[in-house]
Amino acid sequence: MKSLNELEEIRKRALESVNLRKDREGTRVVVGMGTCGIAAGARPVLLAFLEEIKKRNIQDVTVTQTGCIGVCRLEPMVEVYRPGEEKVTYIKMTPDKVKRIIAEHIVNGRSVTEYTIGAEEK
Amino acid sequence: MEDLSLYILDIAQNSISASATVIEIFVIEDEEKDKLVLTIRDNGKGMDPKTVERVTDPFYTTRTTRKVGLGLSLLDAAAKACGGSVVVDSQLGVGTEVRAEFGYRSIDRPPLGKMDDTIATLVACNPMVDFVYTHNTSRGTFKFDTRDVRQKIEDLPIEHPDIINWIGCYIREGLNVICGGGNT
Ligand SMILES: Nc1ncnc2c1ncn2[C@@H]1O[C@H](COP(=O)(O)OP(=O)(O)OP(=O)(O)O)[C@@H](O)[C@H]1O
Numbered sequence: 298m299k300s301l302n303e304l305e306e307i308r309k310r311a312l313e314s315v316n317l318r319k320d321r322e323g324t325r326v327v328v329g330m331g332t333c334g335i336a337a338g339a340r341p342v343l344l345a346f347l348e349e350i351k352k353r354n355i356q357d358v359t360v361t362q363t364g365c366i367g368v369c370r371l372e373p374m375v376e377v378y379r380p381g382e383e384k385v386t387y388i389k390m391t392p393d394k395v396k397r398i399i400a401e402h403i404v405n406g407r408s409v410t411e412y413t414i415g416a417e418e419k
Numbered sequence: 420m421e422d423l424s425l426y427i428l429d430i431a432q433n434s435i436s437a438s439a440t441v442i443e444i445f446v447i448e449d450e451e452k453d454k455l456v457l458t459i460r461d462n463g464k465g466m467d468p469k470t471v472e473r474v475t476d477p478f479y480t481t482r483t484t485r486k487v488g489l490g491l492s493l494l495d496a497a498a499k500a501c502g503g504s505v506v507v508d509s510q511l512g513v514g515t516e517v518r519a520e521f522g523y524r525s526i527d528r529p530p531l532g533k534m535d536d537t538i539a540t541l542v543a544c545n546p547m548v549d550f551v552y553t554h555n556t557s558r559g560t561f562k563f564d565t566r567d568v569r570q571k572i573e574d575l576p577i578e579h580p581d582i583i584n585w586i587g588c589y590i591r592e593g594l595n596v597i598c599g600g601g602n603t
Pocket residue numbers: 331332333365433434437461463464465466474479480481482487488489490491492515
């Protein structure tokens with residue numbers, strides 16, 4: 298049975314690997330959580346981001362939510378803000394797309410153009 | 420919405436938009452009375468009586484990005500479809516309570532879904548808000564409170580991926596005990 302006391306151990310381990318993160322401005326991932334975002338699958342998308350970040354032990358990335366990004370038929374939508382770069386908006390997100398965005402955009406700095414809102418409008 | 424845990428996630432978004440700092444979520448499964456009751460209570464900015472009256476009307480919203488507010492009217496429709504109802508109780512400056520009742524055995528009742536995912540999502544995205552989740556079935560009660568977690572992790576941020584992961588596992592395990600592993 299899980300107990301709250303396990304948290305002390307997790308805390309110790311986590312604090313050993315948490316470093317520098319406050320010194321630099323990190324990447325922000327923002328998931329749209331309006332009603333149609335949630336209905337379209339925003340929750341598994343958000344959890345997929347957290348899961349990948351945990352698996353790869355990526356530091357200085359924060360995942361947050363916003364009420365609504367604004368285009369219901371393109372939900373779930375995700376915005377990625379990297380310091381010093383323009384915001385990138387991804388549409389019709391799925392947990393599979395998350396894996397690629399983490400690998401190519403978050404880690405290597407190249408946005409996945411075919412998933413962006415710009416690609417849809419063409 | 421596919422399941423009740425997604426409705427709960429959505430209704431809690433209203434509490435977050437209303438600047439709540441404490442959000443309490445109750446799920447009561449009362450098989451004997453053939454009822455499933457969801458309650459989401461917050462200490463956000465609240466609504467005046469006139470607003471409360473209109474709140475389940477899809478054409479009422481204070482949002483600016485589109486003209487209809489879907490959240491509460493969807494919940495209301497889902498509850499009515501299985502012989503239940505939604506009651507909204509609110510006071511300006513004090514907070515809001517949304518209570519949705521569903522017929523437990525109604526074939527139209529959406530399944531409960533993944534409450535572990537809903538709570539993990541809420542905590543991860545709203546580390547400044549405290550969440551209290553209480554779930555009651557004939558087999559017992561499960562309770563989770565982010566304040567208990569904070570006490571243990573001290574200076575580590577609650578949104579740390581390892582903590583969010585732990586919270587999901589803890590809730591899943593707790594619910595397995597009181598739901599008997601069955602899928603409500
Ligand atoms: N907990 C709450 N505290 C204060 N005001 C609330 C609360 N819940 C709902 N409201 C008010 O009721 C309105 C309708 O809520 P509802 O969830 O139906 O739609 P919405 O949040 O505006 O849009 P959507 O849910 O479709 O994204 C909100 O815009 C808000 O003004």
